Amino acid sequence: MQNFFVKSHGLGNDYIVLNQEDISFELTEKAIIRICDVHFGIGSDGILLKVPSDKADFGLRILNPDGSEAEKSGNGLRIFSKYLYDHGFTTEKSFSIETPGGLVRAEIMEEKSNKAYMIKVDMGQAIFEAEKIPVNLEQEECIDESLPLHDKTFQINCVSVGNPHCVILVDELYEEEIKNYGSDIENHPMFPNRINVQFAKVISRNEVEIMIWERGAGWTLASGSSSCAVACTVVKRGLTDRNLTIKMPGGELAIEIDEDWQIRMTGEVREIGTGTLGAELIEDLEL
Numbered sequence: 001m002q003n004f005f006v007k008s009h010g011l012g013n014d015y016i017v018l019n020q021e022d023i024s025f026e027l028t029e030k031a032i033i034r035i036c037d038v039h040f041g042i043g044s045d046g047i048l049l050k051v052p053s054d055k056a057d058f059g060l061r062i063l064n065p066d067g068s069e070a071e072k073s074g075n076g077l078r079i080f081s082k083y084l085y086d087h088g089f090t091t092e093k094s095f096s097i098e099t100p101g102g103l104v105r106a107e108i109m110e111e112k113s114n115k116a117y118m119i120k121v122d123m124g125q126a127i128f129e130a131e132k133i134p135v136n137l138e139q140e141e142c143i144d145e146s147l148p149l150h151d152k153t154f155q156i157n158c159v160s161v162g163n164p165h166c167v168i169l170v171d172e173l174y175e176e177e178i179k180n181y182g183s184d185i186e187n188h189p190m191f192p193n194r195i196n197v198q199f200a201k202v203i204s205r206n207e208v209e210i211m212i213w214e215r216g217a218g219w220t221l222a223s224g225s226s227s228c229a230v231a232c233t234v235v236k237r238g239l240t241d242r243n244l245t246i247k248m249p250g251g252e253l254a255i256e257i258d259e260d261w262q263i264r265m266t267g268e269v270r271e272i273g274t275g276t277l278g279a280e281l282i283e284d285l286e287l
Contacts (some may be wrong), residue, residue: 003277006083007044010075010269012221012250016042016082019050025182031285036065041281045217046073048080050089056096056103058084064216072101072162074123074224074253074265081106082116082269101162109266110147116269123225123263126232127160136190143236149184151243155234156185161263163215165197165229169237173201173211175219182213196223200230202239209247221250229262231255 002024006017016035018027025031027049035041046064053059060080062070070076077097084090085108093108102124110118130137135158137145142158147166157167168184178199185197197213210230216221227246234240235257242257253267 001108001276003282005042005277006027006087006274007042007272008079008082008269008277009272010078010222010224010250010267011248011253013075013223014044014272015048015073015079016044017048017050017080018050021050023277025285027063030287032063032067033065034285035277040284042277045214046070046076047151048073048076048083049070050080050083056098057090057092059098062099062213066216068216069100070163070216070254072099072104072123072225074121074181074226074228075222075267075269076224077104077106077121077123078119078224078265078267078269081108081119081121082271085116086271098285104162106109115271118266118268120264120266121224123228124162125264126228126257126263128158128232130158133158133160133195134192135195136192137159147185147188147190149181149188152181154181154185157237158195159229159232159236161225161228161232163225164191164193165198165226166195167198167200167230167233169234169239170199173199173209176210178211178213179219182218186213186215196226196229198223198226198230200234202234205239205241206243207245207247208234208240212248222248222253224253224265224267227231227253227255228265231257232261232263250262254255 049061051059125163256264
């Protein structure tokens with residue numbers, strides 16, 4: 001069906017899924033912004049675009065609501081996996097997906113009413129080398145480093161899980177604080193490709209609570225890659241064990257980290273609705 005879309009969410013982090021082979025228009029930066037707009041489009045935290053791959057069973061591009069492109073998204077990967085399984089692209093419960101941030105393997109762990117519900121994704125390996133994240137820093141790793149802003153200095157920890165993250169450990173979480181400083185940290189000159197930001201509070205050896213400012217999207221209820229980044233950071237700092245529950249405003253994810261820093265993430269996904277992009281919307285995209 002031409003211009004068919006599916007909208008789903010992972011813990012309140014919502015994406016529109018499109019198939020590149022079925023859309024009748026060019027998905028330009030302007031088109032991405034318009035489709036993601038809650039008033040003039042469908043409204044979402046981004047677009048997941050199914051594309052061909054010669055390296056994996058399926059290919060995925062992850063497009064942010066500001067028109068930029070992300071290397072990897074944990075919630076996006078689980079949503080995309082549900083889309084592939086529920087809409088007949090595969091009958092297998094385990095398959096590979098190529099993203100700009102690397103190859104991953106997804107597994108349907110649990111179904112509800114013959115639809116994918118609980119999905120595990122192998123998110124790859126955490127990287128702490130500052131140059132590879134990337135972070136402009138003389139030290140080899142960015143762990144407990146100072147980041148001065150105009151009126152405050154944060155102690156930051158940076159890691160890549162296929163996309164870059166800046167984790168700030170705090171005693172208490174305040175939504176207003178991350179909303180006030182998230183954009184400044186995301187766009188700081190220390191981060192040449194910008195960066196995702198998380199404030200994290202360790203609750204116990206197995207639980208961490210976080211708030212998220214997502215690169216290209218802003219304040220976000222949940223993020224899979226952010227959860228992985230925080231989990232790797234608190235393990236690196238010796239604050240928790242390697243099997244963790246990450247709590248976010250939108251819900252919880254289970255994260256496992258092995259001795260080689262390979263990450264596995266498990267969480268639920270729910271479909272919101274399906275439909276066809278209207279002819280008048282597509283006309284507006286092409287103006």
